[in-house]
Amino acid sequence: MNNADATDWDDAYSNFAYIPGGHEYPARWLALAAQFREEMNDKGLLKPDLSYGPHRRNRLDLFMPLEELNGLVVFVHGGYWMEDFDKSAWSHLAKGALAHRYAVAVPSYALCPEVRVSDITVQVGLAITRAASEIAGPVHLTGHSAGGHLVARMVTSTSPLAQAVRQRIRKTVPISPLVDLRPLMRTEMNKTLQLDAVEARLESPALLEPQEGVEVTAWVGAAERPEFVRQNSLLANIWSGFDCRIDAVKELGKHHANIIEGLMEPDHPLTRRLLCLQ
Template sequence: MDLSDAYANGPHIAQAGTYPPRWAEAAACYRKALSLKGRLRSGLPYGRGPRERFDLFLPDGPPEGLVVFVHGGYWMAFGREDWSHLAGGAVARGWAVALPSYDLCPDIGLSGITRQIAAAVTAAAAEVAGPIRLAGHSAGGHLVARMLAPGMLPDPVAARIAHVMPISPLSDLRPLMQTGMNEKLRLDAVEAWAESPVAMAPPECPVTVWVGADERPAFLDQARWLSEAWHCDAVIDPGRHHFDVIDGLADPDSAMTRHLLA
């Protein structure tokens, strides 16, 4: 059974093609504004590769703590510069926000990307004291959920994780083996299950799964599976689809930002 359409978002969202350039424009404007204020530390390394870098956006004053946002794109697209504006909500509320890039499939496998994000979170944690909150969208939702696996983060960093918000996450990767994307993802049954958050023991850290009510049924299923497996809260955001469900992160007064930082 081919599940390619079930996991395709763009063909089922009106004017889908306008979203990436709008994200890039908003991100560039936000980066420029924070840079002019001396509150952007760009391209900090967490590894040796050219994409093993993160940007750190700083609030006006000592940070309340650290938020790390991990972008989506099915592990195959985008980089940290495309999403800078999503730091806006938490930064306005006094938090530092780190946005990492990572290597993309097929140049790397998913387990390798997971290790990269663990290194990025660890490096960002060394830059900012206080509690850490993780948020990620789609593939990024998968990656922040994976940070809660035992031993994934160093114990001192793991102890600082105060809240994790997988947004429209991919939580069981086995269905992706039945999509055309697997030509690049190169998942087999062993890695798909090993990298699936639903296969992990429920974490002790507070978790909120967030998903748009107007998303594809496959993503509603993926969110529900994680919420059920981890016995954690789930928010179904009315009127939101896969591309605009993340908009709240840019707004300091949105329900999403307030919930992430609560």
């Protein structure tokens, strides 16, 4: 039996079971997001439900700063491309970038098994393109877990983004990213994802070349499941051999559910790295 056969891949990707009070986080996210959306809407700084495609989930929210714009941040949510999260659960993560005068777009996208992972890649490209058409200046991309996969995918040589949009991307920060999808074919969730060897290969950022000159920081919590730490390091290790700037960060004391909280804080190292402030 080889190591791959011996690994319990379902356990390797099971996050909330290893986080104290882990299953309380979704309700917490929804409450924080709803409160922040209400505040932004009252100030007239929320442009909700902008359409970027024909599917009912092809919508994004755009949060605007009070002062003159410095550019655009796009946050792409996770949930293994299939869990019933949408943009409404993540609004509060716009706080940090907004404080630095960046508009923040948060899209939803259609989920597996209604669509394939490769279809979601295309949708996220359309969402970024729509947001970039609304906001001038540099574009900064970040996403969590499956969202980390999707933003890393945007800066590969086979990105669905047009070159005009790619050239505006200043920084990409995949958070707890899934960058090699092949192990997921060995999990129960693949009954929903329906990944095959070809799609897993073509949709794995670690198996693709980055676009020349991109700047990437792969960010993960030091207390996350070992597989997420491994995948984060994998991207940095492989892409360091190409013409791009990439590094990896393991944030102490953070697990898969709270690793994104830094985006709420203007001076948190995660926010500052995303915005190229350090």
